[in-house]
Amino acid sequence: QAHSTRLYTEEDPVVILNSESLKRSVVNSSSAWLIQFYSSWCGHCIQYSPTWKALAGDVKDWAQAIHIGVLDCAVEKNFDICKEFGIHFYPTFRYFKAHDITNEFGKTYQGADRELQTVRQLMVNFIQNHTRKAWPTNCPPLDPIRSEHIFSLMGRKAEHYTAVIIEDGDSYIGREVILDLMPFEGLAVKRALSSDKHLMEKLGIITVPSVYLFYPNGTHSIMNVQKRLRFFFSSFLKLLPGVHRKQSTSSLQQPQLGKSGQGTQVEWKEFQKSKVYMADLESGLHYLLRVELATHKTLEGEELKTIKDFVTVVAKLFPGQQSVVKLLETLLEWLVSLPLEKIPYDAILDLVNNKMRISGLYLSDHVQWVGCQGSSMALRGYPCSLWTLFHVLTVQAASRLDALANTGFEDDPLAVLQTMRRYIGTFFGCQECGKHFEEMAQESLNQVKTVDEAVLWLWRKHNQVNARLMGSMSEDPAFPKTQWPTPDLCSTCHEEEEGLHVWNEQMVLAFLKQHYGASNISPKYSS
Numbered sequence: 001q002a003h004s005t006r007l008y009t010e011e012d013p014v015v016i017l018n019s020e021s022l023k024r025s026v027v028n029s030s031s032a033w034l035i036q037f038y039s040s041w042c043g044h045c046i047q048y049s050p051t052w053k054a055l056a057g058d059v060k061d062w063a064q065a066i067h068i069g070v071l072d073c074a075v076e077k078n079f080d081i082c083k084e085f086g087i088h089f090y091p092t093f094r095y096f097k098a099h100d101i102t103n104e105f106g107k108t109y110q111g112a113d114r115e116l117q118t119v120r121q122l123m124v125n126f127i128q129n130h131t132r133k134a135w136p137t138n139c140p141p142l143d144p145i146r147s148e149h150i151f152s153l154m155g156r157k158a159e160h161y162t163a164v165i166i167e168d169g170d171s172y173i174g175r176e177v178i179l180d181l182m183p184f185e186g187l188a189v190k191r192a193l194s195s196d197k198h199l200m201e202k203l204g205i206i207t208v209p210s211v212y213l214f215y216p217n218g219t220h221s222i223m224n225v226q227k228r229l230r231f232f233f234s235s236f237l238k239l240l241p242g243v244h245r246k247q248s249t250s251s252l253q254q255p256q257l258g259k260s261g262q263g264t265q266v267e268w269k270e271f272q273k274s275k276v277y278m279a280d281l282e283s284g285l286h287y288l289l290r291v292e293l294a295t296h297k298t299l300e301g302e303e304l305k306t307i308k309d310f311v312t313v314v315a316k317l318f319p320g321q322q323s324v325v326k327l328l329e330t331l332l333e334w335l336v337s338l339p340l341e342k343i344p345y346d347a348i349l350d351l352v353n354n355k356m357r358i359s360g361l362y363l364s365d366h367v368q369w370v371g372c373q374g375s376s377m378a379l380r381g382y383p384c385s386l387w388t389l390f391h392v393l394t395v396q397a398a399s400r401l402d403a404l405a406n407t408g409f410e411d412d413p414l415a416v417l418q419t420m421r422r423y424i425g426t427f428f429g430c431q432e433c434g435k436h437f438e439e440m441a442q443e444s445l446n447q448v449k450t451v452d453e454a455v456l457w458l459w460r461k462h463n464q465v466n467a468r469l470m471g472s473m474s475e476d477p478a479f480p481k482t483q484w485p486t487p488d489l490c491s492t493c494h495e496e497e498e499g500l501h502v503w504n505e506q507m508v509l510a511f512l513k514q515h516y517g518a519s520n521i522s523p524k525y526s527s
């Protein structure tokens with residue numbers, strides 16, 4: 001039987017190994033490895049692949065301590081290596097220690113329990129089983145620290161935070177959080193045991209697990225989180241001001257995004273993460289209409305249709321100031337009424353810049369990023385405002401069901417997403433981004449049947465992009481890519497099921513409608 005579909009692809013967070021790369025990767029490696037030898041025709045392996053992918057995604061940040069890999073023994077060129085490694089059954093799980101040149105074939109995991117949480121805990125044990133001399137190169141210590149060490153931190157200034165997780169002896173959370181934070185700088189994570197009564201008393205800890213935080217300025221306190229779960233602890237620590245993901249030097253994808261700052265960004269503007277800023281939406285529209293579209297000398301055919309539909313959707317759904325909405329409506333009327341098949345872009349610019357201004361219709365003509373400001377000019381800005389705009393529009397479409405009446409889009413739950421898809425594919429300056437977005441749309445957009453599902457689809461896909469861009473060049477170190485909304489914004493959005501983080505999508509939907517709803521858009525800094 002031919003195997004046309006592969007169980008694992010480059011998109012998955014696992015390392016795909018083959019006969020050439022296997023030994024080179026695992027023998028004398030700076031990290032440990034856990035590898036699943038599978039066969040793509042084996043039913044068990046197929047059923048197990050979602051768990052393996054979920055596990056690999058869950059421990060992606062542990063890679064410098066332990067890598068997760070797969071090798072397909074059903075591929076002809078791997079026949080010999082699987083024989084050499086003595087793989088008789090599928091799947092076979094093998095561990096390989098770091099800095100080991102003696103056990104080149106690794107050790108087999110014999111246990112019958114392959115639940116995600118069990119395997120994750122095994123990985124922690126396995127890392128801990130390394131001798132100090134052969135410890136994975138970049139892995140921090142995992143043993144509990146002594147209370148004297150903790151007391152010595154009190155009142156002492158430091159260059160970074162120290163977080164101490166206090167937990168019971170059989171808890172894995174401390175070690176998991178230490179590993180989760182491994183690729184981050186600005187913070188050291190340690191663990192201590194609740195059996196130390198003196199420590200518990202002195203820190204005032206009643207419930208475990210708890211995180212006690214020592215700040216760089218010498219102060220210290222218990223960290224408040226809504227749920228005592230690994231994901232909450234890790235998320236809060238990653239979000240501390242000054243804690244950043246270390247910039248990787250070998251970023252894989254870094255498509256060039258057009259410079260969108262236009263040199264006007266000078267002063268840092270205070271803003272709240274829990275708000276959406278009209279200034280970002282207006283700056284985004286300004287950039288889109290006056291800069292991005294202006295690179296097209298004329299608009300015709302599909303391009304013209306795309307722009308008409310885009311202006312239709314925005315004019316009907318944009319929850320902005322009267323003067324901006326009116327400007328969009330006038331632009332729309334004008335585009336629709338023109339009998340031309342081909343419109344010189346200058347005419348649109350002239351309309352937006354001059355003619356409408358005479359009648360008091362006005363779209364700010366300078367860029368003012370607020371929630372979208374970046375720590376440098378090339379970061380965030382326009383692409384951030386585009387995401388924000390489309391999230392706002394999907395939420396508007398879901399809350400004002402008659403807004404698109406008589407536009408040809410009425411009763412179409414995909415109105416906003418299809419318009420976005422076409423805009424991004426046709427005009428968005430970052431072509432790679434457009435390609436990726438199109439792939440995601442082709443894969444699953446047809447499953448969206450309601451306006452609520454459209455809101456969630458865009459959220460899910462945006463998170464997929466965030467996951468892909470983690471640690472890449474387009475990540476602003478001051479605004480690390482995360483799975484959003486983080487628990488500080490919406491704690492009820494997050495849950496844990498059998499040790500794995502899961503979203504409560506109903507809560508996410510409610511949160512998105514609130515966050516991107518008209519009443520959460522702040523007019524601050526908007527002209």
Ligand code: FAD
Binds near residue numbers: 381384485
């Ligand atoms: P952004 O990702 O731009 O997010 C803006 C804001 O939206 C965040 O600050 C947060 O408040 C909120 N947010 C974050 N996640 C979610 C979510 N899941 N749901 C709802 N709100 C959320 N760059 C690349 O390098 N490669 C690509 O392939 C790529 N594809 C892109 C595709 C599209 C359609 C767009 C619009 C942009 C793409 N970009 C890509 C740019 C990239 O996604 C970011 O926009 C850019 O790096 C700026 O990041 P940011 O930190 O401002 O956050």
